[in-house]
Amino acid sequence: MAPKATAATKPAPATDVTRLRMALARLGRRLRQEGTAIDDVTPSQVSAMASLDQLGAATLGELAAAERIQPPSMTRIVARLEEGGFVSRTVDQTDRRCVRVELTPAGSEFLTRSRTRRDAYLTDRVADLSPDEQALLADALPILEQLLGEER
Amino acid sequence: MAPKATAATKPAPATDVTRLRMALARLGRRLRQEGTAIDDVTPSQVSAMASLDQLGAATLGELAAAERIQPPSMTRIVARLEEGGFVSRTVDQTDRRCVRVELTPAGSEFLTRSRTRRDAYLTDRVADLSPDEQALLADALPILEQLLGEER
């Protein structure tokens, strides 16, 4: 939808967008920090595994695209994950240029544990809110998800 | 927080927290990507300038604390910013161990331009929402800020 810009839209004057942007950026950063350093698995690695969990299995290129990074970066990340036994890399037999990456059981299990752990911080924070605030947040959640758009 | 599950508390069962966490993490990441590489100034540098803008002026240590990074990292960031003419570093005359860092006019001006630019992505996204959704988002904003807590 083009900038319909019935500008009036007082809902989001520049200042609010700025505040929202800063709040989101900081929260994202905070969450990333909190989730970091679990068992020597880095945030990028966890993120890659999460994508893999969603995708089921994927070629290295697909995975890179999902993570919005370039293939070489993903090569490195996957290499480490493989070392750790969290994913398996197998050459696709129908097209031997491709590498199929899959979560191993260990990877899956790690991902689950990791999620719980990463939720903890936010859970605590949310618990400090009043019920009304929590309700408001719950209402806003779908919108936040919508902001992410259809891309992935 | 145990699943208290008294009616009211349905707002944030584990799944919602997970969804929220993922949405926030992704949005944060997306924003970071979008805001990147403006004029060769990196996200960390912009962020440091933003803190500086808020704080007015600060010692290097205060700045590092505000950005939640270690002093050595801030030393480097500030060094680059100084090279670029965005901040000035002066030794505090009352305590010559301290370095006072301040935004230069150029830094201020850059920050303003940068904000506008970095807002653009989010502004577009928000514009795609219905007025109701925008209103909801505006209501949720203070709560998101509260999630960040008193820390900074």
Next chain:
DNA sequence: CCTTGCTAATTATCCTGGCTAAGGAATGGC
């Protein structure tokens, strides 16, 4: 004083995580 101890910043070094550029292997069209 001047020594002892603390604090602020810096320097040195390491690792991760992006990137691009360039190379190698497999595919597929012709």
Next chain:
DNA sequence: GCCATTCCTTAGCCAGGATAATTAGCAAGG
């Protein structure tokens, strides 16, 4: 069979974190 294309990897760059160790300045106490 050759050529272009595609997918991955390797090599090398730079930023951004970190820690450990060093230097400079301050503040007391003997």
